[in-house]
Amino acid sequence: MIFVYRVTAGQERVVADVLNNKLSKEKIDLYAIAVIDELRGYLIVEARDEVVVRQAAMRIPHIKGVLSKPMSPDEINSLIETKSVASTVQRGDIVELISGPFKGEKARVIKIDEAKEELTVELTEVAVPIPVTIQANTIRIIQKAEQNA
Template sequence: MAEDSLIFVVKTTANQERSVANMIAQVARKEHFDIRAIIAPDELKGYILLESPNSGEVEQAIQTVPHARTVVKGQSSIEEISHFLTPKPTVTGITEGAIIEVTSGPFKGEKARVKRVDEGHEEITVELFDAVVPIPITIRGDTVRILRKEEEGNS
């Protein structure tokens, strides 16, 4: 049976998380360290997470990597970091009736009212305010910015 993996937290220079993760991956490959996974979650500034059964190898791996500061004392578990591993739907927080602004694509800069939210496909259907004829268009949830959350009164 394989040794159990532990999760180690490595402190890095802010905004260098991805480059530190990439360099540790190169060192681990070159030196054949047993580092099984490296994650640099966007919402965790100044830290990266490493999976390895051996704290000594993690310590050695970060020795030569610029911007890798130190291994935080103690370990974490998969349960504690699992929320970093599940992607959040891009439509979270968008409700029917909300006023949004389209941030990319052919309708960039247009304001619209949300008519329907499809979490399964991570899309929303909106009606543009400036359209001569109100035609519903379906766009990806990550291409909009919420301006006002407001429930529709009576449709």
């Protein structure tokens, strides 16, 4: 069964390390420990039952408690599934480049290559618009393209 610890936000990895050290010293039936970056303040563990999970949490700092209901594998899959940045961007969106040589520049998306996770953007705040091909994870969307129906 999969259970969730409530922990101090930002201390998920510390708690996971302390828990892992405790497991190696004592005989506790925790099968897996998972830290998911998008799930701040929570730590996911797999164990036989809730008693084992509560016993493992005893005297470990930063653990605030255990959620009363076990988590289903479907809920875990939705958290683990990675979403492509290129799939959320549309042609015509105004984006800001957050890394690379053009960091801080604003640009308009002119082409999307989802297979390669690349975007071709046209810098907007320059005298001559220059098309530049960049990785999709190096942008932040500022304004979505207006839908003309």
